[in-house]
């Protein structure tokens with residue numbers, strides 16, 4: 001019996017230490033904006049505005065909390081000693097790169113928070129979550145424990161939700177979560193097919209791999225997630241990202257492809273074996289024919305796709321088709337803007353385009369899709385979750401007030417060593433867990 005289901009978006013609330021630290025080699029924006037001054041308050045308000053715009057249109061919108069940054073327990077684990085102020089001072093003077101890495105607000109990009117398999121696909125018919133180990137980047141590898149706590153505090157009922165620990169945090173099992181995972185289906189509550197995209201095969205050094213930038217996701221990790229989630233071969237397809245795309249700056253699949261329903265919107269250079277991947281998806285997709293919307297390099301050069309984040313848009317069902325929610329940068333790149341103008345004129349599945357301003361996030365390589373984790377929930381599951389994180393008008397107003405009360409409007413690398421910043425963050429996050437009804441999820445609260 002098919003159950004009605006929605007695809008909810010859980011956006012990461014940008015944290016008070018949002019800054020441009022140039023931590024992500026392979027992520028062009030992160031490197032090119034290193035050391036520019038960030039505006040954490042504007043970043044958080046931009047993210048909240050996107051959430052509100054979509055919630056106002058009737059989409060189910062949730063909020064995932066930022067993490068405690070700078071993360072003192074990690075600094076202590078690395079041998080810095082003394083009280084909090086001394087630990088910060090030691091790290092700042094002996095290795096500011098480590099301080100920057102434990103201060104990043106990178107948990108905002110919740111497309112990397114976890115991989116989520118809807119209950120219509122899984123063997124035990126529960127929704128399965130595996131927080132991503134994000135082992136490819138140190139500053140991200142420290143996220144998964146708190147991410148797991150937050151997800152358990154939201155999706156608590158074990159009769160509906162299954163939570164796995166992150167995979168072993170080593171390069172052989174590099175896992176970047178939902179950014180490398182796309183689910184296609186006829187309707188959200190129907191069994192679908194989950195596309196796992198990886199950058200390299202860890203146990204086969206001869207296999208194709210990028211040569212300039214790192215491949216963060218491995219085939220072995222993707223297959224492990226599918227096994228943990230109880231996905232049969234009918235519900236999983238594994239595709240390798242074209243190494244040339246990774247070497248052009250596509251560090252996650254969601255920079256070059258996005259799917260929704262029976263539609264896959266992707267660039268011709270996205271996949272190594274495009275024909276095999278499309279054939280397997282078509283073969284497994286039931287109840288609807290696959291609608292592949294393929295963008296050629298002639299229409300949009302891959303450099304323009306990376307500069308504009310065209311494919312890091314959200315693709316959302318609307319009463320008369322699908323909305324492509326694009327970052328403002330798409331209107332600044334001529335080839336992309338031209339492409340978008342003609343896209344809505346052809347009789348395809350994407351019938352409208354809307355621009356969202358998430359520039360603070362974009363300057364660190366995160367677009368609209370990076371900022372959200374998609375969770376398909378049927379009506380029972382939706383009512384089983386902790387409603388404290390669902391964005392209502394009241395919660396939106398409360399969070400805007402909270403951001404304006406606690407966030408700085410300027411933050412650069414030097415500010416990270418300021419002991420006042422740590423106090424400000426802890427005060428803000430302690431209040432936030434109350435606002436969202438999450439209980440104590442942070443190390444400083446335990």
Ligand SMILES: NCCC[C@H](NC(=O)CCC(=O)O)C(=O)O
Nearest residue numbers: 020021022023024027030106370
């Ligand atoms: N899904 C988008 C993730 C972007 C993220 N950027 C960063 O971590 C940049 C942080 C900095 O450089 O300050 C990443 O590369 O994982």
